[in-house]
Amino acid sequence: MDGWLDGISRLTILCFAGTYALALASELVRLRGGSKAWWHLLPGLLIGIGWLVQAAYLANLAIQKRAVPLSSVFESLLLLGWVLAAAALWLELRTSRSRATLAGPLVLTLALAVVTVAGTLAPRAGTQPGSGSELAGWGMIHGMFQTLGAVGTSLAFAFAGMYLLQARRLKRKQAAPLKFPLPSLEQSDRWHKTAILATFPLLTAGLLTGVALVFAVQQRPGYLFRWSDPKIVSTLALWAVSLGLLIARYQPAWQGRRLMMLTVVAFGLLVFAVLGVGLILPTAHSGLAALPLPAQGAGAKP
C-alpha cells in the first residue's frame, strides 16, 4: 500500500499536474499570439485529459481506501484541485475562440497551485494512511462539506481576483487587452455571488458535522479535544468571514471592491486553515476529516 502510494501515486500526480502545467503553458502561448486553430483547442483538451487522469487517480485512491479520499490534507487538496480543474475546463469550454477570456486560465492556475501543494504533501513510505472506524462515515461527510466549501471559497477568490483586476483597469482608463480580456465586472460579480451563496451552506454543514463529531469523539476515553485548536479556530474564522460575505453581498455599501477584498481575506484564512495550521502551529486535527481510531485507543495527537 505504501509502495503504491509512494510510487504510482507520485507518478500520476506528476502526470495530471504536468498536463495542467502544459495546458497553462499553451494558454500563455495563445496569450502571446498563437492563433492557429489548434492553439485554441489545446488548452481545453489538455485540461480535459489532466482532469480525467486525476479522476482516475482519485477513484483508485477511493477504491484502495474504500472511502472518499478526504482523510488527509493531501487527499482533500487533491479533491479540491480536481473540482477547480473542472471549473477551469467549464470556463474554457464556454468561451468561444473569438471571446476567450482570462477566467479559465486564472482558475486553472489556482487548480495547478492546489495540486502542486497536494503533491508536496503526498504521504511517504512508512506513513499510516487514515483508516475507518464507526465514525469514519461521518468524518467523510464532514470532510466532503469542508472540501466543497473550500472549492466555493477558492472559486469566489478567483472571481474576486478577476473583478479587482478588471475594476483596476477600468478605473485607470486603460484599453481592454486585445487577447484574453477579463470577464465584465457584472459577469465576475455574478459568478462571485453564486460561489458565495453555495459556499456558506457547505461550510455551515461542514462545521455542524464537525461539532457533532467532536462531541461523539470527546466521550471516548483518553481523547483530549481543545476548542482552541488552531485548525478549529481558523475554520470557525473562515465560517464567520463567509457569513460576513453573505451578509455583505446584500449591503449596498459593501458592493464592489470592498466585497472582493473581503473574499481575498476569506481565501487567506482558507489557506491558513488547510496548510498554515499544520506547518506553523500544532494541531490535534490531522486533516479535514481524519479521526483517531477508537480501536487503537488513540488520543489527541500532539
Next chain:
Amino acid sequence: MKLVSLGVDHRTAPTTLREALAFDDPKRNQALEELAQSFPGCERVILSTCNRVELYLAADSEDTIPSAEALGDWLANFHNTPSEPMAGHLVSHHDEAVVGHLFRVAASLESLVLGEGQILGQVRDAYRAAADRKAVGPIFHALFQQALRVGKRVREETGMDQGKLSIASVAVDVARGVFDSFRDKTVLVIGAGKMADLTLQHLATLQPGQIVIVNRSQSRADEMARRWAGNTLPFDELDRALIQADLVVSTTAADQPIVDYNRYARLQRKHRGGRLALILDIAIPRDFDPRIGDLEQVLLYNVDDLRGQVEQNLKHRTSQVEPALAIIEDETASCLADIRHQRHAGALLRQLGDYGDSIASQELARFFASCPDLNESQRKAAELLVHRLKNQFLHQPRAALRSAATLANPELAPQPHAHPILTAVKHLFGLGEAKAGDRLDPSKPR
C-alpha cells in the same frame, strides 16, 4: 506567367478622381467584358471601393499581358476621362509586386484606417464578381483565394483589426467591460445633439432594455426618443433618470457641470443601492464633476479618456505593421511558388495528354491504312479501344501529377520541375521542357 495591376487609392489620388474612376456593379460587369475584348487571353479582376480602384490582369505570356500604359488608356476610355490628368495618380505593379500589393490590400495595410475589416469582404466580392463572369482563370483563382487567406491570417496573428478607432465604438467596448448583458439595463442620454445621436447609434448595437432621453428642449428629446424607440423625462427630473440609469451618456453644451459630486454621491448611496454605473461624459466642458469617478461602483469616462484608448489601439495596430509585412513577404514567395508549380504540373499534364493522343492517332491511321475494308462502326470501335487503352495507361501518371501539383513547396520555386514526380514523368514519357500554356504538336515526331 505575367501579372499587372493598375489603379488609384486614397494616397495617390484625390476623391474626385477616385469617384470618376469608380465601378458600381453594372459598370464592373461591363468593364470585365470590355477588358476581355481589349486584352484577350487575360484573367481580370476589378476592385473598386471608396478608397481604391484597381484593375488586376494576369496572362500566361508577356505577349498577352497589356502594359500599364495601355491599361491606363483603357481605364480613361472606359470612364470617358482624359488620360493626362490621371496619369500622375495611377500606380502600377508588375508580377511579384502585384502579389505583394494584393496581399497588403487584403490585410488592410493599404487602407485608410489601418486594420479595418471591410476590405477583405470587398476583395472577396471583386473576386467572386469576376469569377461569376468567367473572367478568372487558374492564376487568379489561386492568387485571390490566397489573398483572402493571407488577409485573415494577418488579422488573426497580429490582432490588427482589434481595438476600436472611434470614440463612440471605444465607448461601446468600455460598456462591454462593465456590463455583461444590456437587455436589463437602462441607458440614459443627457442632451439630444449630434454627438448623442452618434453615440446612441453605437450603443443601440448592445440592445439595451430601455433608452431614456433627457434634454432641456423637450421637442428635441421627443424627436430623438422616436428615432431610438426610447422614453423621455423632463430635465428637472434628471435625478430620477440618474437613479434608473446603468449607463449614462452626457453630451450637453452646458458651460458648467450639471451634476456635482455631492448630488451624485447621494443618489448612488441612498437610491441606487450601490449598483454599478458607467458614465460616459463626452461633453466639453464636462457635465459631471470628475470626482464622481472616485465613488465606489461608479466609472466615469470623459472624452480624453476615450480618446486615450483610441490612441492606445492605434498604437497597437501601428506596432503590428512590421509583423504583418513579414507574414506577407513569406506568403508572397510561397504563393508564387505554388502557382508556378501548379501551372508547370498542369502544362506537363497537357503535354502528357497530347503525347498519348499523338501516338493513338498515328497508330490508328496506320491500322486503318492496313485494313481499308473496315466499315464505319468497326472503325469507331477501334478508335474507342485505342482511346480507352490510352486513358488506362495514362490514368496513374496523371493522378500522380495532379497530386504533386497540390503540394506546396516554396523551396522549389526557382526550379519548378524539381518535384521528383514531375521530373520522373517527364523522363519516363520523354516529354520536353514544359512551359505553362504549352501544347504539343501531335504531328511532331518524338
